[in-house]
Amino acid sequence: MSARVMIVEDEVIAAMATEKMLRKLGYEVCGNVTSGEEALALSEALCPDIVIMDIRLDGQLDGIDTSLKIKELCEAEVVFVSAYCDDKTRSRAQAANPRAFVSKPLDIYQLKSILGDSPVACH
Template sequence: MIVEDEVIAAMATERMLKKLGFEVCGNVTSGEEALETMDEECPDLVIMDIRLDGELDGIETSMLMKQNRDVPVIFVTAYSDDSTVSRASAAKPLAFINKPLDITLLQKVLSGITAGGN
């Protein structure tokens, strides 16, 4: 599942994932939508922007998701200041990738996950 408030970035991420052989079960723009979709679609992995539409940011959304189901999250963001990285680390993401998202780096991160049995 992709959680990204920038529609063009979400579409590009979806294209990259499909090119790498992954299926995208949902593409939403807010934390609230992500929590709803999580229950309906049951994704194996979430690619999450930190800044989102709505009241919840990606870090808060990730923590709420993990209360119900420990789904792996990869944060993708343009904000990599120390405060944001520290907050994001508390959510225990699988990875933290800076934007713009690069297919080679995404493939490397995802191959590490799938090689680990997830």
Template sequence: MSPAKVMIVEDEVIAAMATARMLKKLGFDVCGNVTSGEEALLAFDGECPDIIIMDIRLDGELDGIETTRQLKLRRDVPVIFVTAYSDDSTRTRAEATKPLAFINKPLDISQLEHILSNLSIGGK
């Protein structure tokens, strides 16, 4: 079985690089790494990810929640929200998109591994 493809949507370059390293260590293929919701929408169809790691606060006009809503209109792909912001109104908006999980920053490899191990789409 080939590794599951993960797209990272994260506006902090160092955080995105760290996430990509963790995913590769866990046996996943990083198929895209973009910094804005607009870029995610453009890359989504061509990359065809099996899962998306999505920051809630992004560069550009679209936040991660609105980006996720628009992506799920195209295809119901699992999304893991990663954020440093977890106030009640943000979390309520995000929950409406039915994410796979929420992870608070900084991202921890063991927490990521636990969430991804429950999927039937690959990794190691």
């Protein structure tokens, strides 16, 4: 069974590119949303294995707050992908115990390195 990945990204073109890369690597994309609120609802319903999370999102919640709440709902691993890589943001993000924190733009080689070669479900 391949790992199910949810993308939380408010830039539609970036989200589409990430989805294409994930599918090429053999991952199942179980959701693609633009806000923290949508991510929480989808996480509760689907419990993804991995969440590719932007920091700045549409809606009231940012990616860090959303990740903390998702981890209360299920055991998803979080990969932060953001243009905001300052020390304060990185420090806040560490509270979510992410699998990785990478700068935009994301590429397929970074994804493969972070996620590994075999897209096997985490749980």
